[in-house]
Amino acid sequence: MGNSWKYDRAKEAIDKRFEEVKTVEIVDYKRDMSLESIPTNKAYRVDGAHLYADILNMADILATTEKEGERSHRRTLRFLNLHQRAVHRILSRCDARRVDFHNQRLHSLVAKPYGTEEEKKRVCRAVAIGKLIIDVLADTGDDDEDIPNAKVRIGIDSGLTLAVNNGRNGNREPLFLGSAANLAAKLASNWRAEGIYLTNGARKAAGIEQTEEGKEGTTPLTADQIAYCQDVAKLEVGKDTIVKEWRQDNKDNPIGSFDFSRPTPPLRSLNISVLTPGNSKRMKAMSVYADIDGFTKYVADNIDKKAADVVRCFQVIRSELDRVVSSDFGGRRIRFVGDCIHALLMEGTAHTTYDQETISTATLCAGALRSSFDLALERLKANKVGVAGLGLAIGYEFGPMTVTRLGMQGDRVRCSVSRGVLASEDEQCRCNGVETAIGQAAYDAGTDAVRKLFGKTRKLSGLDYDTAVDSLEAEGDKVAKDAAIAAYAVAAPAMAKAVEQPFRPFSETP
Amino acid sequence: MPPSPLEIISGVSAAHHAQPIVLERDHAILDVAPPAVSGAPGPTYRLRIDEVGDAAVVREVEPTLLPACCPERHINCDGTFCLYWEEAEPLSVTDAKSASLWFGKLLVFLRRQRVAAARRQWPAQAEARAHGMRAARHQVVAERAASELGPRFRKQLMRLSTRRKSVAGQPRIRLLRDGVRLVTVSERDSRLMTKRARCKCDDAARLGLPACACGDHQAALTNLTLALHGWKRAEEEFYAAYTALGIECCGTMDYCPLRKETA
Structure with missing residues (x-):
């Protein structure tokens, strides 16, 4: 069943x-509850301020060398590791929850003090923490190793979100669904200027003057507004203490050097939980992002009256996307980023990556993700779960990839960063809910069939698994041809034979 | 008396995702559901099969899932599917084996229709026969000549084109690849005018020989140029014949010459 998608298997x-x-429990989050290891069929309604911090200059560091070699990756990972350690220290000293480090992006939650009436304090606390992150990361570079300080942009929103179980197999971190998390993320990552940015909702909650509609992403808090929030928040710790502790920690627990080795395919068997800087993986592979389009609005529309449906929809879809990547195509999920899955795929051996096979296989996988997504919506609808407005945007790109874990010992966070990872996310971002886009490097290195399929725009609508196989097979792509012959060999032997031969239809003169 | 093609086809249909609905002396009707690679349920086509000698021709009973006529999708103006070119690959349905071959072509044809509809272009255009018998005959010559120049050259056949130009009253045909001239042939006496220029075959860079001294490549380049030119003109005539009959584009394909005519 290697590298194929089957309707019956997916449906089952x-x-x-x-x-x-089928039975989902929705509970209001209270002070004595734990957000660790939430059961799959349970969700908490959590009122809190969501803070996203985006390190703006990571892509520059990746791009400093002409060739994306080991040095470039080593430097980028060290850069992230140093700064993530510092942020980790800030969050734990300020009693904020780290939700995830997704490469250059940090998501954290300020849930304390609890209670709807304490929203102002939470937002002000988030602003004060954001300011502390900016100040500390402006001082946590490494001159000896030529690691620059980080330039940071902070996005904050506040409101009710659903905390659900994120991922599987011991991944205990919760994931937050809702517009507060999403808008904060957008404020942090959709613009390039430094500073702290709040939605008007969060500004209102904090008692800060609101901005003109649509200008939230371009109007940073002023120094006075930040100072006001710091006065309200009264953080227990300041920049100097954090930096001092961070330096001491780096002395006591040196990060060590980043050493790379190749993983052996299939990547599905890559055990990320044992990776460390000294045991990092690096290989040419495909990075795939698949994002549930329209999910934020879906959550906003349903969080009050149909929160259980939100959980059902979310868990069914992303679990199926994960299954397709790993079970059907031997790939490795790196993480769920909210309603998005990031995964790596590779075809080859322990010594080398087969470029064209990887790209063709990833194209079939992208088709399979859409087929499974469509089928999941169909099955959810059949079970009376509303799915209106949902789509799947898929982007993928080929190139050198890394996989490792960063952060403090005992609390490391998985990380896969490279130019290809960033490019695949960019490709996904230029797609709507029915589109699939392939990156330039993958397009250039792919087979003629792949190039013909996508055309010069490198973007296609409605590319499901059967369309991907039939299109690539017709143009002579070996991976697709093998998949078609294997599928038809049992179900339609005459067809398998016909597929092996050139198919030459004619047109008669009228 | 041996069984007729219709009886043979109906007899083996169950093994090929088809179910006989009607079997008359002169025609049969089958429901055909070509399987998807994924096993996902797909459309069922109701098809009418007619006998033409030992061969079988097939069309939709009513044009429901496919256009009534679309040369780009290899559906003739009478609605029959042009699964193969009889002249180059005759297919008589005389036993279960040949019926199986026929079904293989039919099922692949129907699967390709799904891709054509989704992508609005026929997949594997380079593999399909040219439109009309005259064009297809030119295509055979062009493919053979291109193969003689090497596998890489053959692969690039679809990137070749020709342009006719008169110089001092002498008609000449230029062979172009991606718009760049490769050779020129005098149309009047079918002569390669650039025979002393380096050959254009796959081994040209290694051998460094002029076309006239590089095996039979002078003839190959000449034949290729003339055949490609003839192919182009024959296809223009093919579509002109459609237009003359008042047949309009079905609108399901992006690059259809009929579409241009009607635009």
Whole structure:
């Protein structure tokens, strides 16, 4: 069953997953509850301020060398590691929850003090923490190793979100669904200027003057507004203490050098939980991003009255996307980023990557993700779960990739960063809910069939698995041809034989 | 009396995702559901099969899932599917084996229709026969000549084009690849005018020989140029014949000459 998608197999998996979330419990989050290891069929309504911090100059560091070699990756990972350590220290000293480090992007939650009436304090606290992050990261570079300080942009929103279980197999971190998390992320990552940016909702909650509609992403808080928030928040710790502790920690627990080795395919068997800087992986591979389009609005529309449906929909879809990547195509999920999955795929051996096979296989996988997504919506609808407005945007790119874990010992966070990773996310961002886009490097290195399929725009609508296989097979792509012959060999032997030969239809003169 | 092609086709249909609905002396009707690679359920086509000698021709009973006529999708103006070119690959349905071959072509044809509809262009255009018998005959000559120049050259056949130009009253045909001239042939006496220029075959850079001294490549380049030119003109005539009959574009394909005519 290697590298193929089957309708029946997907349907069975989706139905099984749906059974697990048939009964969903939604609970209001209170002070003595734990957000660790939330059962799959449970969600907490959490009121809190969401803070996203985006390190703006990471892509520059990746791009400093002409060739994306080991040195470039080593430098980028060290840069992230140093700064993530500092942020980790800030969050734990300020009693904020780290939700995830997704490469250059940090998501954290300020849930304390609890209670709707304490929103002002939470937002002010988030602003004060954001300011502390900016100040500390402006001082946590490494001159000896030529690691620059980080330039940071902060996005903050406040409101009700649903905390659900994020991922599987011991990944205990919660994930937050809702517009507060999403808008904060957008404020942090959709613009390039430094500073702290709040939605008007969060400004209002903090008692700060609101900006003109649509100008939230371009109007940073003023120094006075930040100072006001710092006065309200009264953080227990300041920049100097954090930097001092960070330096001491780096002396006591040196990061060590980043050493790379190749993983052996299939990547599915790559055990990320044992990776460390000294045991990092590096290889040419495909980075795939698949994002559920329209999910933020879906959550906003349903969080009050149909929160259980939100959880069902979310868990069924992303579990199926994960299954397609790993089970059907031997790939490795790196992480779920909210309603998005990031995964790596590679075809080859322990010594080398087969470039064209990887790109063709990833194209079939992209088709399979859409087929499974469509089928999941169909099955959810059949089970009376509303799915209106949802789509899947898929982007992928080929190139040198890294996989490692960064951060403090005992609390390391997985990281896969490279130019290709950033490019695949960019490709996904230029797609709507029915589109799939392939990156320039993958397009250039792919087979003629792949190039013909995508055309010069490198973007296609409605590319499902059968369309991907049939299109690539017709143009002579070996991976697709093998997949078609294997599928038809049993179901339609005459067709398998016909596919092996050139198919030459004619047109008669009228 | 041996069974007729219709009886043979109906007899083996169950093994090929088809179900006989009607079997008359002169025609049969089958429901055909070509399987998807993924096993996902797909459309069922109701098809009418007619006998033409030992061969079988097939069309939709009513043009429901496919256009009534679309040369780009290899559906003739009478609605029959042009699965193959009889002259180059005759296919008589005389036993279960040949019926299986016929079904293989039919099922692949129907799967390709799905891709054509989704992508609005026929997949594997380079593999399909040219439109009309005259064009297809030119295509055979062009493909053979291109193969003689090497596999790489053959692969680039679809990137070749020709341009006719008169110089001092002498008609000449230029062979172009991606718009760049490769050779020139005198149309009047079918003569390669650039025979002393370096050959254009796959081994040209290694051998460094002029076309006239590089095996039979002078003839190959000449034949290729003339055949490509003839192919182009024959296809223009093919579409002109459609237009003359008042047949309009079905609008399902992006690059259809009929579409241009009607635009």
